[in-house]
Amino acid sequence: MSDKSASPIVVAPKTSRPAFYALATAALLVTILSRAQAIVVPVALAAVLSFALGPAVKRIERKVGRVVAVLVVVLVAVGTVTGFGFVLERQLVDLSTQMTKYSDSISRKVRALRATRIRASRDCRRASTGWSGRWINRAPSTRALDPCT
Numbered sequence: 001m002s003d004k005s006a007s008p009i010v011v012a013p014k015t016s017r018p019a020f021y022a023l024a025t026a027a028l029l030v031t032i033l034s035r036a037q038a039i040v041v042p043v044a045l046a047a048v049l050s051f052a053l054g055p056a057v058k059r060i061e062r063k064v065g066r067v068v069a070v071l072v073v074v075l076v077a078v079g080t081v082t083g084f085g086f087v088l089e090r091q092l093v094d095l096s097t098q099m100t101k102y103s104d105s106i107s108r109k110v111r112a113l114r115a116t117r118i119r120a121s122r123d124c125r126r127a128s129t130g131w132s133g134r135w136i137n138r139a140p141s142t143r144a145l146d147p148c149t
Contacts, residue, residue: 053077 033040053073060069 049077 056073056076057066057069060072064072
């Protein structure tokens, strides 16, 4: 056996970037994306719509040309969105016109509920002071007759 000692392996230290670089990169990306929002949002919406409407266009394209298929699908999609918006608008207008009726009905019911609660509380106190010897001091099986519990 040889008496040669193995030289230790020296690993060069990794040059790590300070945490500031990661933070600065994240801040720069957020700034760029927030400034480019006017461009990025419509492009992303167009990409989503193209994926959603693509199969319908391909199916119609087999029977008629590509331009006609795209026009038909776009018109149907715009008509659907417009119809949904119209129905939603009508519902909101109807709700706003009937809001006073609903508001009056709700406030009447709340007043009636509060009055019932006050009456029940008063009756419970009156019953517990006037009848406590009869109901509360009895056997546990008749305790269910106590109006305050």
